[in-house]
Amino acid sequence: MENFEQIKAIVLERVKPKEEERKKVLSIASKVIEKAKEKAGEIGVKAEVEVEGSIAKDTWLSGDRDIDVFIKLPVELGVESIRSVGLEIAKAAAGEKWIESYAEHPYIEAKIDGYRVDIVPCLKVDKPDARLTAVDRTPFHTRYVLGKLDDKAKDEVRLLKRFMKGIDVYGAELKVGGFSGYLVELLIIHYGSFLNVVNEASSWKERHVIDVEKHYGDLRQVLMLFKEPLVVIDPVDRRRNVAAALTVEKYCELISACRAFLRKPSIKFFFPDEVKPMGFDDVINNLKRRDVSLLVLYSKCPKLPVEVLWGQLNKSLLGVKKLLEKEGFNVLSYRALSDEDNYAALVYELDRTELSKTLIHKGPPVHMSEDEDRFLSKYWEGENVAAGPWIEGRRWVVMLFRK
Amino acid sequence: MENFEQIKAIVLERVKPKEEERKKVLSIASKVIEKAKEKAGEIGVKAEVEVEGSIAKDTWLSGDRDIDVFIKLPVELGVESIRSVGLEIAKAAAGEKWIESYAEHPYIEAKIDGYRVDIVPCLKVDKPDARLTAVDRTPFHTRYVLGKLDDKAKDEVRLLKRFMKGIDVYGAELKVGGFSGYLVELLIIHYGSFLNVVNEASSWKERHVIDVEKHYGDLRQVLMLFKEPLVVIDPVDRRRNVAAALTVEKYCELISACRAFLRKPSIKFFFPDEVKPMGFDDVINNLKRRDVSLLVLYSKCPKLPVEVLWGQLNKSLLGVKKLLEKEGFNVLSYRALSDEDNYAALVYELDRTELSKTLIHKGPPVHMSEDEDRFLSKYWEGENVAAGPWIEGRRWVVMLFRK
Numbered sequence: 109m110e111n112f113e114q115i116k117a118i119v120l121e122r123v124k125p126k127e128e129e130r131k132k133v134l135s136i137a138s139k140v141i142e143k144a145k146e147k148a149g150e151i152g153v154k155a156e157v158e159v160e161g162s163i164a165k166d167t168w169l170s171g172d173r174d175i176d177v178f179i180k181l182p183v184e185l186g187v188e189s190i191r192s193v194g195l196e197i198a199k200a201a202a203g204e205k206w207i208e209s210y211a212e213h214p215y216i217e218a219k220i221d222g223y224r225v226d227i228v229p230c231l232k233v234d235k236p237d238a239r240l241t242a243v244d245r246t247p248f249h250t251r252y253v254l255g256k257l258d259d260k261a262k263d264e265v266r267l268l269k270r271f272m273k274g275i276d277v278y279g280a281e282l283k284v285g286g287f288s289g290y291l292v293e294l295l296i297i298h299y300g301s302f303l304n305v306v307n308e309a310s311s312w313k314e315r316h317v318i319d320v321e322k323h324y325g326d327l328r329q330v331l332m333l334f335k336e337p338l339v340v341i342d343p344v345d346r347r348r349n350v351a352a353a354l355t356v357e358k359y360c361e362l363i364s365a366c367r368a369f370l371r372k373p374s375i376k377f378f379f380p381d382e383v384k385p386m387g388f389d390d391v392i393n394n395l396k397r398r399d400v401s402l403l404v405l406y407s408k409c410p411k412l413p414v415e416v417l418w419g420q421l422n423k424s425l426l427g428v429k430k431l432l433e434k435e436g437f438n439v440l441s442y443r444a445l446s447d448e449d450n451y452a453a454l455v456y457e458l459d460r461t462e463l464s465k466t467l468i469h470k471g472p473p474v475h476m477s478e479d480e481d482r483f484l485s486k487y488w489e490g491e492n493v494a495a496g497p498w499i500e501g502r503r504w505v506v507m508l509f510r511k
Numbered sequence: 512m513e514n515f516e517q518i519k520a521i522v523l524e525r526v527k528p529k530e531e532e533r534k535k536v537l538s539i540a541s542k543v544i545e546k547a548k549e550k551a552g553e554i555g556v557k558a559e560v561e562v563e564g565s566i567a568k569d570t571w572l573s574g575d576r577d578i579d580v581f582i583k584l585p586v587e588l589g590v591e592s593i594r595s596v597g598l599e600i601a602k603a604a605a606g607e608k609w610i611e612s613y614a615e616h617p618y619i620e621a622k623i624d625g626y627r628v629d630i631v632p633c634l635k636v637d638k639p640d641a642r643l644t645a646v647d648r649t650p651f652h653t654r655y656v657l658g659k660l661d662d663k664a665k666d667e668v669r670l671l672k673r674f675m676k677g678i679d680v681y682g683a684e685l686k687v688g689g690f691s692g693y694l695v696e697l698l699i700i701h702y703g704s705f706l707n708v709v710n711e712a713s714s715w716k717e718r719h720v721i722d723v724e725k726h727y728g729d730l731r732q733v734l735m736l737f738k739e740p741l742v743v744i745d746p747v748d749r750r751r752n753v754a755a756a757l758t759v760e761k762y763c764e765l766i767s768a769c770r771a772f773l774r775k776p777s778i779k780f781f782f783p784d785e786v787k788p789m790g791f792d793d794v795i796n797n798l799k800r801r802d803v804s805l806l807v808l809y810s811k812c813p814k815l816p817v818e819v820l821w822g823q824l825n826k827s828l829l830g831v832k833k834l835l836e837k838e839g840f841n842v843l844s845y846r847a848l849s850d851e852d853n854y855a856a857l858v859y860e861l862d863r864t865e866l867s868k869t870l871i872h873k874g875p876p877v878h879m880s881e882d883e884d885r886f887l888s889k890y891w892e893g894e895n896v897a898a899g900p901w902i903e904g905r906r907w908v909v910m911l912f913r914k
Contacts, residue, residue: 313878314905337905360877360902367880398897398910399868436862438839440871440910441898459839459869464862465802468843474763475716477770494801495844499763502717502740507801507843 112303112373116267119378123266125170133163133175136220140177140201140227147200148179153193156180156232157201160246162289165253167265169273175225177201178247180232187231187241190214194229201227210413212242236344248344249290256297267302267378268292274378275365277358282418283448285355287362294320294340294350310366312359315339400440401461403432405454414448421446425454432456436463463510466494471504480504515706515776519670522781526669528573536566536578539623543580543604543630550603551582556596559583559635560604563649565692568656570668572676578628580604581650583635590634590644593617597632604630613816615645639747651747652693659700670705670781671695677781678768680761685821686851688758690765697723697743697753713769715762718742803843804864806835808857817851824849828857835859839866866913869897874907883907 125133141157148155161176162168179197181189190213199206202218202225209217215228228243236248257265269292272278280288287295298320299305317327317339323346324330330339334349337359342348351359369377386394395402405428410417421444429439438459446452471487472479487497487506497506528536544560551558564579565571582600584592593616602609605621605628612620618631631646639651660668672695675681683691690698701723702708720730720742726749727733733742740762741754754762772780789797798805808831813820824847832842841862849855874890875882890900890909900909 311880314876356905357902360905364877364883364902367883398912436841438867438871440869441901459867464841466843466862468841473717474767477714480767480770498844499760499767502759502763509801 115373115375115378116302118375119267119270120263122379123169123171123270124263125168129170132221133168133223136223136225137163137175137177140175140203140218140220140225143203144177144179144197144201144227147197151193151196153185153197154182155197158247160228160250164250165257165262165293167253167257167262167269167289167293169266169269173223175223176246177225177227178243179227179229180247181229183231183233185231187213190229190231190241198227198229215243236342237347245342245345245348249342252343253290253293253297257293261296261300264296264300264302265293268296268305270378271302271306271365271369272362274376274380275361277362277365280353282353282415282422283446284358285353286358287354288350291340291350291354294318294343306366306369309362310370312338312363317341399459401458403456403458403461407452409446409448409450409452417446417448417452418444421452421454428454429456432458436467465510466507467510469506469508471497471506473502474499474504475502518776518778518781519705521778522670522673523666525782526572526574526673527666528571532573535624536571536626539626539628540566540578540580543578543606543621543623543628546606547580547582547600547604547630550600554596554599556588556600557585558600561650563631563653567653568660568665568696570656570660570665570672570692570696572669572672576626578626579649580628580630581646582630582632583650584632586634586636588634590616593632593634593644601630601632618646639745640750648745648748648751652745655746656693656696656700660696664699664703667699667703667705668696671699671708673781674705674709674768674772675765677779677783678764680765680768683756685756685818685825686849687761688756689761690757691753694743694753694757697721697746709769709772712765713773715741715766720744802862804861806859806861806864810855812849812851812853812855820849820851820855821847824855824857831857832859835861839870868913869910870913872909872911874900874909876905877902877907878905 137159141159144155144157148157157177157179158164159176160178161174162172163175168174179194179201181194185193195208195214195216198216202216203220205220206216206218206227209215213230215226218225218227228246230241230243230246232247233244236245269278269289272287272292276284277286278284278292279286280291295305295318296302298318299308315331315337317330319327319330319341321341321343323341323343330341334352336349336352336354337356338351338354340350342350365377410420412420425442425444429442432439440457440459442454442456444452444454469487471483474480483504483506484497487493487508492509492511493506494509495507497504499505540562544562547558547560551560560580560582561567562579563581564577565575566578571577582597582604584597588596598611598617598619601619605619606623608623609619609621612618618629621628621630631649633644633646633649635650636647639648672681672692675690675695679687680689681687681695682689683694698708698721699705701721702711718734718740720733722730722733722744724744724746726744726746733744737752737755739752739755739757740759741757743753745751745753768780813823815823828845828847832845835842843860843862845857845859847855847857872890874886877883886907886909887900890896890911895912895914896909897912898910900907902908
């Protein structure tokens, strides 16, 4: 059993950025901001340019390589200005190595000194619920968090982020479906400390609601309004669930990991041992020992924004799984894999590769008389009929030879 | 296309008992009644003895070999008297060949001149809802039906009974799970004729309610009170659904057969061609062609009253099916078989006989922390664990080697 205070000290020593690293990050950000302002001045646009995200909130972890710079355009210019002057300013600020990308709307992804700098044009709105695009809300998040977190609390955020990275539930992108940085900050604001969050989360039930700013009087109402397992009402926009992107698996994994940590705290939750990929022979032997087969649908990675890519991969993953099960395979496990650049793959572990010659085909309920007509005229003594049709429960069924 | 009036004439010619057969049935019944009254007189019990069922209602079919004689004991004697003096009188009335049997309570099953005569002691109650046992209601059914059916309507009952026998949905016993004689009579009373019943039933939906005597104001209330697909409120006891024993399959089979009859009426619905059992070689070839396997659980028939026997067979049939599916077999079709005397068997058509070496075992939801503890301490690096455990949806799952 390791002592929590010792663990905390070790983790913070590793994740809290030192002066030198801070300076480097801020200098990169400053240069980008400067160039953006210069360009804005040139073309006569009154843009505010600021660092946002975990750098602005001082909740980033040492080693993080992401910097967010927002270019806030006057709202009078309208949404279209983001794509025109917004991107023009962003490109000028990006330096030499950049690509145009988009989430809900376009932004510039620049590579500067080993850092990834997202330069995001948006509109400067007065209130978060006047927002015209999803990112317009971000500056309000930054302001809210800065007003709530003192230096000690920022350390607690860093602890929780590192814990979530260690147990692989950190990151709201579709590839992970985990906790966003803002969500982690809200958990610390709400519960006060890393250890409190762990204690509370360990006893979350099927669903849990957190309404930090008490926007709703009745939490049952919140459960009706939102369908996700964890609902964290955005302090700056009561219509939004900050945990909307969290999958039920990642929600459950956090709960279970918190329990395990409380039972036996360890630095390994924060910095787990590296998992080395199995060699090819080991994979084959493992499959043989388990008497299972792998079905791998492998393709070149389509050139798509990552969120679109993972949205499609996750959807296809479940679609093909359903199809396999409908055909009679047992899918033991399944996963979508991609390096987001060269390849994309759907992998299914199946209990066998050959299906029986016949299968049961379920038809319509008997009381749907037109569907019954169609079904019976198709399968009454049809060529591929192995037996039936007959009635089971409320429905017609027929045994068919597989095509 | 055959003409319905012609079909009707042919069917009635075959199913309406002729004078000679009537005389024989009534003479058998009279002798039983006489002997019962004699015995009752001997032991000083004021019993009323009467024919009940389809003979009393004159809705029986030529060739039927069942006669019901009821011995109605004074209600003051109490339920216990059925087993004592009731059975004593019944045995005396039965002649030489009889066995004691029971449904909800005991009765005597006698064999007389090729007929099966059920001699049933019961209590004579004033009103059907004062009944103490299930059969006390029967005399009220007889009286109700006799008051509602004229001779033409009795022919319609016979037509509908024969139709239901032809399509194999007749008989409320558990082996069939179909329509009782009383239920058929109520359908004719309610709809007026065979053809009306066929017309109406052909468009019954998922559930249907018939409240002949309008005991309930609101049929939605009836749907809430009863859970069966067809609800026919007993005219003499509003708490009872006469169609309670009807399975959803037989309900649907009637609907579908009525539609088929309306599309193309034929005498074959009433008197289908005989189905000859397949020879052994044909069975084997058929299984091979379909690439399926038969699992037959065969045993001597336990010595049980038939309703108890079929209750157990049906329950076991579904229990074993569930077990097979849980283990990973696909059950293509399944049936319980018994001659109610020598053998009983459960038969399953399976798509294969061998299972994969591994299977997915579903564990508890993550939020049930005690169940999680038990699950993890059992399967975390257990000997028979092939992979995992991991979290899928809300639950822990683990891949196990089959025992």
